[in-house]
Amino acid sequence: MGLLKKKAIFYAIPALVVIAGAIFFFTGAGKPVNDALPIKTAKALRGDLRIEVVSAGVVSPDVEVVVKSKAGGEITEFPFNEGDTVKKGQVIVKLDPKTERARANQAEANQLMAKARLDKARISLKDVSVKLSRQRKLFQEGIISRQELDDAEVSIEKARTDIALSEAELLQSREALKEANDRLSDTEIKAPFAGTILKKFVDRGQVISSTVSSASEGTQIFSIADLDKIRVVAEVDEVDIARIVPGQEASIKIDSMPEKAFAGTIERIAPKGKVARTVTVFEVVVAITDKDKALLKPGMTADVKVLTKLVTGALLVPKEAVKTKDGGTGVYVMENGAPRWTPVKTAETNGVHTVVSEGIGDASEVVTSLINANGGKTQKKRFFF
Helix, strand or coil: CHHHHHHHHHHHHHHHHHHHHHHHHHHHHCCCCCCECCCCEEECEEEEEEEEEEEEEEEEECCEEEEEECCCEEEEECCCCCCCEECCCCEEEEECCHHHHHHHHHHHHHHHHHHHHHHHHHHHHHHHHHHHHHHHHHHHCCCCCHHHHHHHHHHHHHHHHHHHHHHHHHHHHHHHHHHHHHHHHCCEEECCCCEEEEEECCCCCCEECCCCCCCCCCEEEEEEECCCCEEEEEEEECCCHHHCCCCCEEEEEECCEEEEEEEEEEEEECCCCEEECCEEEEEEEEEECCCCHHHCCCCCEEEEEEEEEEEEEEEEEEHHHCEEECCEEEEEEEECCEEEEEECEEEEECCCEEEEEECCCCCCEEECCCECCCCCECECCCCCC
């Protein structure tokens, strides 16, 4: 019997706690207490509202060229390093020319042989032409048969075909010689324009292969760019691209130099968008016009701001101060220490501040924190169970 009493007490205690908590809640203990967060306010002030499009981009040169060589051989000279500036036409790399010179000599010999074969074919044509004339005369006199005359006529056709083949071989040998001479000239690789060497793909002592099979290919030697013409390629969201036009001024900030803003101008906008991370963006090229643009290096990450509209002398409030109530727009203005709902008309916003065109005056103190349904301070609730 004592054991049953103990079990009854054991199960009764939690039930009493739950009942007491419910009574505590429904009799008012669970109602909001006046332990509210402080109301945050700000002044409505006159100022200029800058509406900007912000996007990320990468610094890059306007023109970057990868210089290639069709020649093969050992690199004997490459005295420049990445970052060195060079002049247009300056010899940057030299290859050992022995291999390419031998190929050029062989190509020249092939051309001479092709020319000789053509001359021989022309002589043969002249010879069979004279013979054909004699054969026709002899046939008319009945000295030779029709078959002999036909054989002479076939011989002249063969001679003409030999000339055509020899002419094709000569043309082919000329092109081969030109290609061989181009490869020979490529043993001295020159800068296509004045600029800065960005990357070396090979170095002194390395042996590279000649691209005999394709005139359009070549071994990458170095890349060069004109860093006097630097730009930022930014990706602008499709929702903002309509507000971007060439000629607009831009401000560029670099992660490594956050205190410096570089001036730039919108140069061009891609005619077609692309999908990046499920968002359609358009490439926008921003030309750097700042006098300190030499500080920028290709590959740097940049933040681009483009001013699309400037509203001057407007009454501005923080964006958080503008609220909606009963389907209307307004702000809470502090009067006698309490917030009062005031309908307003708003205009432009830049995501930080909003223009108020009607409803409140200068220096009005507006509430920026949350307000409860009764217009009072946001309060905490405490529940005891």
